[in-house]
Amino acid sequence: MNHSKMSLEPVSITPTALEEVKNIMSHKGIPTDYSLRIGIKGGGCGAMGFVLGFDRPKDSDLAYSAGEVPVIIDKKHVMYLMGVEVDFVEGAEERGFCFNKE
Template identity: 70%
Template sequence: MDLEPVIITTKALAEVKNIMNNKGIPEDYSLRIGIKGGGCGAMGYVIGFDKKNDADISYSQDSVPIVIDKKHVMYLVGLEVDFIEDAEARGFSFNKSE
């Protein structure tokens, strides 16, 4: 697929590869990026590992397979996933360009 609705930074890709190689993620799993609904109309982003299913689009970035539910794509276009590591926080961050 030519569409890449979500861009993953180099730092985030390195952390994803580290997790995939060192945390026992099965080889047939992909990085799943999606949305979750919250109370009062709030929406959040989720990231994890999962198998591709028929309702997904898929693509890869730097040899990392990525899957997104087709229903979530319109909410994720323009999203950048980064990895932050400093004295105050460590983890993935989501930056949406409007």
């Protein structure tokens, strides 16, 4: 397959989030040909939400590596994701991935 490669990372991923992604991939048996998919989903009243998951790359994806983690984003979503940082927080009140927009 011929996937677009990009040197600029539209979405940055913090080291803490990368470690959690690698942990999930190894402990949940994610296939090695899957990548971390970052995307958007439409919400009510024009609000957008961010989504994370694991998926096989498609021809319509932009692909790059964040550390050792292969990342894919649907090219139609890139302009909405530019400048977003994915982080992972773990505290007494909350635990999970969060999206910070610059």
